[in-house]
Amino acid sequence: MRVSKHFTGTCVVAVAALVAACGGSSSGSSSSTGGSSPNAKPITIGTSLSLSGDFAADGQAFERGYRLWADDANAKGGLLGHKVKLQVISDSSRPDQVVSNYQKLIGSNHDELVFGPFSTLLTVPSSKIANRYGYAFVEGAGGGPAVFATGLKNVFDVSIPVKDNLVAFAQYIAALPAGQRPKTAAYPTVNEQFTQPQIPVARKILEAAGVKTVYSKVFPAEVTDFTPIAGQVVAAHPDIVVLGSVDVPTVSSFVHAFVQQRFNPKAFIATAGPDQGAAFVKAVGQGNQNGIFVPNGWFGGFRKADSEKMVKEYIAKYGGTPSDINADVAEAYAVGQTMAQAVAATHSLDNKKIIAYLHSGATLDSVQGPVKFDPLGENTAQKTLTFQWQNGALVQTLPAGQPGVHAPVFPKPPWGV
Amino acid sequence: MSATALLQAIVDGVLTGGVYALMAAGLSLVFGVMDVINIAQGVLIVLGAYLSYVLSVHLGIDLFAGLLIIAPLFFVLGMGIEWGLMRRLREGDRTAMSILVTYAVAIVIEGVLTLVFGIDFVQLHAPYVDSSLHIFGFFLPYIYVLGFALAAALLAGLYVMLYRTKFGRAVRASLQNRMAADLVGINVARTRTISMGIGVAVTAVGGMVFGATNAFNPNSGYDLISRLLAIVILGGMGSIGGAMAAAVFLLVLNDVVAVAWSPVWAPLVFFAALVVVLSVKPEGLFGKPPVRAQ
Secondary structure: OOOOHHHHHHHHHHHHHHHHHOOOOEOOEEOOOOOOOOOOOOEEEEEEEOOOOOOHHHHHHHHHHHHHHHHHHHHOOOEOOEOEEEEEEEOOOOHHHHHHHHHHHHHHOOOOEEEOOOOHHHHHHHHHHHHHOOOOEEEOOOOOHHHHOOOOOOEEEOOOOHHHOOHHHHHHHHOOOOOOOOOEEEEEEEOOOOOOOHHHHHHHHHHHOOOEEEEEEEEOOOOOOOHHHHHHHHHHOOOEEEEEOOOHHHHHHHHHHHHHOOOOOOEEEEOOOHHHOHHHHHHHOOOOOOOEEEEEOOOOOOOOHHHHHHHHHHHHHHOOOHHHOOHHHHHHHHHHHHHHHHHHHHOOOOHHHHHHHHOOOOOEEEOOEEEOEOOOOOEOOOOOEEEEEEOOEEEEEEOOOOOOOOOOOOOOOOOOO | OOHHHHHHHHHHHHHHHHHHHHHHHHHHHHHHHHOOOOOOHHHHHHHHHHHHHHHHHHHOOOHHHHHHHHHHHHHHHHHHHHHHOHHHOOHHHHHHHHHHHHHHHHHHHHHHHHHHHOOOOEOOOOHHHHOEEEEOOEEEEHHHHHHHHHHHHHHHHHHHHHHHOHHHHHHHHHHHOHHHHHHOOOOHHHHHHHHHHHHHHHHHHHHHHHHHHOOEOOOOHHHHHHHHHHHHHHHOOOOHHHHHHHHHHHHHHHHHHHHHOOOOOHHHHHHHHHHHHHHHOOOOOOOOOOOOOO
16 A cells, blocks of 8 residues: 555554553653652552543542652652652553553562552452452452452452442431421432442332332443433432432433423432532533532541641642542542551561451551451441532531531522522 | 323434534535545544633633634634645545544544643533423423524535535535546545535534533543444435434434333444444435435
8 A cells, every 4th residue: 555655654643642542551650759768669559540531530530649649658758668659551441451451560560569440340350460460459449349249358449338328318318307208219320330239229228218219220331312311300200319320421411401301309419420529510510519419438628637638738739629629539549548558567568468467457547537348358447428519519418417517408409509 | 101201202312313413414524525434523523612611611702602713713624634634645545544544633632632621521501501492391402402403504504505506516526536527627625625624614513512412521522423423324424414314313213212111222222223224225314325315
């Protein structure tokens, strides 16, 4: 095939871009220097993150969390006197790429430690690779039952197990006086390992309290037009909408459809999306976020000394307000904290010793709260928190009775207020 | 399922189909005239949405008024892509190689958008985005109604341009036989450059409506391209009217299946319909032969 020189150049650019887009691009960089010995060899911690693709917003937030932790760790002297160097490889949100990335990080690069990727979807295959090499796999966003169903002994999720995410909200609704309690609920959910386990748990609690299910359908993650699904929810006129979502666009589509159809449920909770701070508000429109609940383990206003320090550092580095910070940042930061405590306790980078220590029942500490693992690697020490957007800020509303916790706004205010 | 729900699904499908037709029209035109499969179409739509976002948020310009600025910019961008890249492709390899070249264009645009805007999702906002027309018991969102009207007007304009003007005759002659068109004095290269500009300019309009009806980030274009290609192929490659008909048909089918059966099956039926129609009519609904069949 004969082509012009100009075109040949174009093809070279295209192929290079294609390779980059398919993943495998690494962005290894050392974090800031600290009090470690200048001659000590840095410890390399490898991770695969979704810097592009479906989970790009979460993956990039995770990268910020990991880097903030690495900077703080290095400022304190690093791990065992060695500076920490992060090696981040992009997996384009693809399970096949995440597998080859961890094979590269562990098998080829021989990184001393690894941190987990974003999402249950990517944690399941990557944890198997880490297990094959005997590596501890501490992660912050693989809380779906599918991760723990593998029975692997090297996986440790520092965040709350996702299946119980909606429990606090459902119990709050169930405990409302009979006269105020909603009578009907709708459960549209994406067929994803993160969302689907949450819905039956909440539904069981609500149905036991007399809240009748008027809509319950699963839709595929590939859906780009949510209009008919949202239309059916509106037609069912539920008092509560429990939306199983993994991202901002899904929640945004439902919100806009509800506004357009002039439908305002008494309560609206989404499993993910509203926790993404400013990005969520930009998508749904100022005012439309108010009243929406979201379960999570952390938020920007979380009252804990190390969390407040991290928030300050985040704002100094990236700008914004505490409400703008994606909860993924804290999940990633907590991974680093947990690993650092395990390394310090074992005085070792030996992954076998680290795994044994994390299974020992020791209670560790993180920006999200306490961390203690059961035999499956689930964090049993932390309770699900529920947040709600109130007057333009994301505030903690459940469990009630704790300092700084706001009373839930119920029923939900009108859209745009 | 009630008759009301079915009717609502059909109405939603028609309106959403108009938005998809707007996004697919440029793709169809560019293929029909130039034999170029523009894989960058999805990213160009996202670029159009971001430019609307900038004009709206930073300069306070209304989304529709902003199109008067963005569409000419996209026209120039389209001509630049044709002049700088497509024209260099050898005639026999044009269709296949255009996939690679436009993919590179998509990657570059996506990279620039990520650098400038970051990866967070945004959406276009205006009073008519969240309000709706209440008619016969149905709520019709103004943005979809306006998008559909814009699609119908633009596609009608493209049809008139292609079939009722001297330039349109030149375009179709260039497609039928480049050498013969050259011999009768048509500047084929210039015709193709302008056609690419028009195709990309139409895409800018689709981008604005997409951005007002969906949250988007620089990666959002890839979710669109498979559906847009399905619409263009079903309608008949190069057929503007076919793109409109196919978009409405597929989106109505998608919405009715989602409501009457299950949302899980809707995407499958969307593409299954493409396979079924093509097995009966391989050239697509209006694709016999491309462009000239309308």
